[in-house]
Amino acid sequence: MSNKSKPPLTLSQSQEDYLKAMYLLAGCGGIVHVRDVAEKLDVKKPSVVAAVKNLADKGLITHERYGSLSLTNKGKIIAAEVCERHRVLFEFFNKVLGVDKETAEKDACLVEHYISPDTKRRLFKFIEFVHRFPSEEKDPRWLDHFRSYMATGRTDICAGTKEKTV
Amino acid sequence: MSNKSKPPLTLSQSQEDYLKAMYLLAGCGGIVHVRDVAEKLDVKKPSVVAAVKNLADKGLITHERYGSLSLTNKGKIIAAEVCERHRVLFEFFNKVLGVDKETAEKDACLVEHYISPDTKRRLFKFIEFVHRFPSEEKDPRWLDHFRSYMATGRTDICAGTKEKTV
DNA sequence: ACTAAAAGTTAGATATGTCTAACAAATCAA
DNA sequence: TTGATTTGTTAGACATATCTAACTTTTAGT
Known part of the structure; x- marks a missing residue:
């Protein structure tokens, strides 16, 4: 041995x-x-x-x-793992945060080398979560709210539409 | 000139x-x-x-x-900018994704050098959004759902427990 | 099959960022 | 104040990762 x-x-x-x-x-x-x-x-x-x-x-x-x-x-x-990290980061930056594709790509290329397995796993789950709730068809409402918030900087979505009918 | x-x-x-x-x-x-x-x-x-x-x-x-x-x-x-990137990443990894503090810290230390200004800005907004909706007191419902999803891997929150009693 | 072009390799230079060992300056204690 | 300790610096080695220039091997065209 x-x-x-x-x-x-x-x-x-x-x-x-x-x-x-x-x-x-x-x-x-x-x-x-x-x-x-x-x-x-x-x-x-x-x-x-x-x-x-x-x-x-x-x-x-x-x-x-x-x-x-x-x-x-x-x-x-190992290469597949790197690609997976890349994909997950790109998706998060682009789809969730709304970063333009080119920047999301560049950021993912750099960041992919440094996130830990656990963080990657959770980010993966997060994206999965985003894609599944409330349905695979459309983004969850909170994400729409976030986009509004990004765009307007205003917090009046929740105030006005507090209990949403899903 | x-x-x-x-x-x-x-x-x-x-x-x-x-x-x-x-x-x-x-x-x-x-x-x-x-x-x-x-x-x-x-x-x-x-x-x-x-x-x-x-x-x-x-x-x-x-x-x-x-x-x-x-x-x-x-x-x-410049140093303050670096610290800000660090803080934002740490918050996201730890508070949103639920990565343990030590790992979140390590990841933030590495990743902070590589995210673009735009991605940082959006991540900042995202965290702000998380902290404000539905109120500053408690996490938004979707984040609870995400945590459940992380923990159980199940998608039955929306289906079964649609309106959750927190 | 021969030659020219393309592809691959080697050697050696440069830049960054680290180290150890040796030295110089500053500080502290008696 | 003087000698020891701590702190800061320099010089030089080493590792990584890149480059250019020169060389070798392979490939392709005729």
Whole structure:
């Protein structure tokens, strides 16, 4: 029985970005090239090569010299988690807070690297909650109220319409 | 008329952390030492000295050799903004999502560096909204529903207990 | 099959931000 | 006031992550 406890495998923001880019570029079984990653992340190829070496050492991707890149199962799992964090944040910023898509996207791209699993989970639940109540069809009334509040800065919705007929 | 347009003055995460630490340590006119900052941020003194030089060059703090540190007005304004972002995020994570204080604190510390002004503003409004509706005394009903949903994963509040007796 | 273009790699520079070790200044205690 | 302790600084190492320039390998066109 090996007593070497594996290190917790934390990735830097940069490393998560590379992994996510490869994951998204790969799509369903597609082939990923250094070139594509460089383009997607707007960095030069040597930067990608360095990152690739890094992630390969961590067992998250495989790479044969002068060949193509692919994610290991472990890499896919982690990349999917990053994407999920991104999605949840984007939804919250855009759908709930009403941040425009472009800004929501940028914020999500940065913030996704830093929220804890618990916060992510709760945010996920929150969005689920928003989408389900009172029905999947329309936003809950309180969200409409919030939007009004954002727009007008006024608090007269509740005062006037206190007991709402749902 | 000088045609040198001033650069937009963006701070790195690290720089914001140093500025915030000094701001909080200074409190109301208190004196801040390199030592204190190092302790607060859990770094060594030479790291603080490097950061101090950096922030002083940007006109955010002043520092006389072997003496104490103080924030300029500009520095105070920026530090206050960072603190505000922190507060807003903490409140949201803790009060709305129900994340435990420690985690909410950690998440806020990281995320505070990355949310855009607009997202911060909306989050601020959101929290204000939560605190005001239906009254300043108690949480809005939908938030109770969300908590239930978090706890039970069930969607039967609206269906079964539509009009909840609080 | 050969050559030119494209893609990948290496080496080495730069920037940031951290550290340790050694040194300098200030403060404190006797 | 002087010597020890604390505090601040400098120099230099290291890690990460980026870049450019030069090189190698692969691919594609003819």
